[in-house]
Every structure is written in C-alpha cells, then in structure tokens.
Amino acid sequence: MSTTTRPLHTLSPEAETAATDIFAHDRRRARTLALQTAGAVVVVAGACWATGLFDIDRLATGVPDFFDLVGEMLPPNFANGGSWIRPVLDTLAMSVAGTALAVLGSLPLAFLAARNTSPHPAVYQVARVVLNFLRAVPELIMGIIFVAAVGFGALPGVLALGFHSIGMIGKFFAEAVEHVDQRPVEAARAAGAGPLQCIVHAVLPQVLGKMADVAIYRWEYNFRASTILGAVGAGGIGFELIGSLRIMQYTEVSAIILVILLMVTLVDGFGSWLRTQIK
Numbered sequence: 001m002s003t004t005t006r007p008l009h010t011l012s013p014e015a016e017t018a019a020t021d022i023f024a025h026d027r028r029r030a031r032t033l034a035l036q037t038a039g040a041v042v043v044v045a046g047a048c049w050a051t052g053l054f055d056i057d058r059l060a061t062g063v064p065d066f067f068d069l070v071g072e073m074l075p076p077n078f079a080n081g082g083s084w085i086r087p088v089l090d091t092l093a094m095s096v097a098g099t100a101l102a103v104l105g106s107l108p109l110a111f112l113a114a115r116n117t118s119p120h121p122a123v124y125q126v127a128r129v130v131l132n133f134l135r136a137v138p139e140l141i142m143g144i145i146f147v148a149a150v151g152f153g154a155l156p157g158v159l160a161l162g163f164h165s166i167g168m169i170g171k172f173f174a175e176a177v178e179h180v181d182q183r184p185v186e187a188a189r190a191a192g193a194g195p196l197q198c199i200v201h202a203v204l205p206q207v208l209g210k211m212a213d214v215a216i217y218r219w220e221y222n223f224r225a226s227t228i229l230g231a232v233g234a235g236g237i238g239f240e241l242i243g244s245l246r247i248m249q250y251t252e253v254s255a256i257i258l259v260i261l262l263m264v265t266l267v268d269g270f271g272s273w274l275r276t277q278i279k
Contacts, residue, residue, distance in 0.1 A: 069250065076255035084240055084259060091236035092263070094154045095223035098161025102222075103215050105166040110173030116185070117177055117199055131174070135167030143229040157234030161222045172214045176207040212278045220271045227260050237263075 111117045113127035139160045146156030184202040193201065230238020237260060244252040 073250040073254035075251065076258055077249070077251035078255045080252065081255065081259075084237060084256065087230075087235070087237040087240050088259065088263060090154050091226045091230070091238065092223065092267075094157045094161065094226045094229075094234070094236055095219060095267075097154075097158045098165060098222050098226070099215060099219040101158065101162030102165030102169050102218065103211075105162065106170035106173050109166065109170040110177055111199060111203075113170060113174040114177035116180070116182070117195075117203060119195070127174075131167045131170045133167070134163055135171065137164065137167075139164040139225050140228060140232065143232045143234050147233045152233040152235065154235045157226055157229040157236065160229060160234065161225060165218055165222060169214055169218055173207070173211055176210040176214075177203060180206045209278060213275055216271045216274050220268055223267045224264055 109127050109131060112119075112123055113131055115124060118124035118127065142160035142164055143156055146159045150156050150159070180203050184206070185198050188198045188202040226234070226236055227238040227241070230236045230240070231242045233239070237256060241253060241256045241260070244250075244256060
C-alpha cells in the first residue's frame with residue numbers, strides 16, 4: 001500500500017502573488033532606507049569636513065584647553081549675585097513683551113496667509129512672503145540692527161524677538177487656520193455672516209487652544225533667545241554674562257550660566273503648567 005505525502009499548508013495562486021508582492025515591497029523599502037542612510041552619512045561627513053571638524057591637530061589642542069577652561073570656571077562665584085536680579089527681570093520682561101508683540105502681529109498676518117481666510121490669492125502670497133522674510137532673519141541679526149537704530153537696552157531686544165517671532169508664530173497660526181473644520185464656517189455663511197464674522201465666530205474658537213500652545217512655546221524659546229541678545233547690547237542677564245566673559249571672570253561666568261539654567265527651568269515648568277490649564 002503506497003502513501004503519498006502532501007504539504008500541510010498550500011497557498012492559492014492569489015496568496016502566493018500577494019506574498020511575493022509584500023516581499024518585493026519590503027525589499028524596496030529596505031533598499032530605499034539603505035540609500036537614504038548612505039546619503040545622510042555622506043552629507044554629514046561633507047559638513048564635518050567643510051567645517052574643519054576632522055582637523056585632528058586642532059582637536060588635539062582644543063579639547064585639553066576646553067577642560068582647562070572648565071577648571072577655571074569652578075567653583076562658581078555668586079559674590080555679585082544681588083546685582084543680577086534686575087538683569088534677570090529685564091530678560092524675563094523682554095521675553096514676555098517680545099512674545100506679546102509677536103502674537104499681536106501674527107494674528108492678522110495668519111488669517112491673511114491662510115488659504116481659507118485670505119481675501120485674495122495675491123494677498124495670500126504677500127502675507128506668506130512677509131512671514132518667510134521675518135522668519136529667515138535670525139533674531140540676533142535683528143538685535144544688531146535694532147541696537148544700531150534705537151540704542152542699547154531692552155527695547156531693541158523686544159523688537160528683535162517680536163519681529164522674528166511674528167514669522168514663526170504667524171506660520172503656525174496660518175497652518176492651524178487652514179486645517180479648521182469648514183462645516184461651522186459654512187453654517188455661519190449660510191446664516192448670513194460676513195467674512196470677519198465667520199473668522200470670529202467659526203474659525204477663531206477652533207484654533208484658540210492651538211494658538212495659545214504656540215504662544216507659550218514661543219515665550220519659552222524667547223526667554224532663552226533673550227539671553228543671547230544681551231551679547232549685542234540688548235541688556236538683560238546675557239549682557240552681564242558677556243561682560244564677565246570679556247574680563248575673563250570665569251568663575252562669575254559659570255555662576256551666571258547656572259542662574260540662566262535655573263531661570264530657563266522655571267520658565268519651562270511654568271509654561272507646562274499654563275498649557276495644562278488651557279486644555
């Protein structure tokens with residue numbers, strides 16, 4: 001009596017074709033990922049070579065000097081800590097005022113730069129160009145320009161933070177407006193509401209939460225940026241940091257850095273608390 005062995009599982013032609021397609025798709029994905037990874041490695045290597053990161057001689061002398069500098073910064077010297085209270089408050093006020101200026105300037109530009117609320121395609125393009133320009137110029141460059149225009153102090157810092165942040169906040173606001181649910185807008189139009197009424201009653205309530213989140217995140221960033229603006233004469237704790245660095249008071253520099261770190265941590269924590277309150 002003869003017995004014939006048969007496979008336990010057989011695939012239909014359709015299943016075999018599907019399995020082959022899946023296998024081929026996975027191979028294509030793996031090949032694409034490998035090419036992308038190789039391209040990224042080439043780009044990073046090229047950037048490192050162009051910036052001199054592969055200069056072994058400079059690294060060999062620079063790394064020990066860096067650790068020597070760190071040693072000179074210890075222990076931190078807080079002897080003049082009382083004189084830093086006002087600059088810290090100036091930095092905080094600069095970030096708040098700059099963010100407020102940015103939010104006020106971003107709101108009208110955002111609605112003009114959103115396709116669903118812009119009154120005309122030409123207006124949309126102009127608003128986008130304005131946002132791109134403000135976003136393209138770093139706040140440090142704006143700080144230098146405004147210091148040259150209005151003099152030293154917190155005012156040029158506020159203007160630099162505000163105008164640069166308009167470009168960033170306005171873009172996020174415009175993206176949020178473009179992704180609103182159109183059904184409330186259509187209902188408002190059907191009820192006879194005009195364009196401005198549609199924005200106020202149908203669009204704005206949908207994006208207020210996102211706008212508040214963006215504004216708080218930007219304030220956190222602006223506080224850190226305002227410390228850098230002190231390097232170009234915009235006042236605040238950054239100005240004190242640069243002053244101590246110029247006279248090579250490294251123990252005082254490390255103390256000011258710790259103060260900035262503490263303030264950044266407090267600002268980030270307060271911003272997180274604010275976001276939980278508006279949700």
